[in-house]
Amino acid sequence: MSSSPRSWRRAGTALRGWRSRQWTVAGLGALTTAALVGVPTAVVPSPLFGRSVPVQWWNYPALAVTSFLAGIVLSTYVRRTSPSPGPVAADSTRLGAVGGVLSFFAVGCPVCNKLVLLFLGTSGALSYWAPLQPLAALLSAGLLAEAALRRLSSQTVCPAAASV
Secondary structure: OOOOHHHHHHHHHHHHOOOHHHHHHHHHHHHHHHHHHHOOOOOOOOOOOOOOOOOOOOHHHHHHHHHHHHHHHHHOOOOOOOOOOOOOOHHHHHHHHHHHHHHHHHHOOOOOOHHHHHHHHHHHHHHHHHHHHHHHHHHHHHHHHHHHHHHHHHOOOOHHHHOO
8 A cells, every 4th residue: 555654745746736628627527427327226315216225325435436537537538738657556546446435435335336236136135345445435445545645746756766
């Protein structure tokens, strides 16, 4: 994990250097993530999808945190006017992708997900998966936060220092 104080400072410096273009992409990315995760899981009410199990109170903050962090991660892919100062680790891309997919399973209806039903059945989904969903939401947020931290902190790394 890159949660050293130096990484946090670099990430903060990168965020302070963002222009309106990056913030716009972050906002649009957050809204898109909220729709892509929230509508099919019926956390965001829609006539297209329904749930057999009611939405839990923690689904809303989990969706909000996921959307916010996904927006930040997506915005780090926006090309800056100057060349990127340093290399970005490929594992940060995987962390973000895994975190996003995991959030879908975390906030979704435990018995509406065909994969969960296939592996656990209805009683298993309610008995085993439903109690684990809040932990999956925390893990998802942690993965997205780590991906954001890695990508942001790499934006301020000096390219000469990275090549040594």
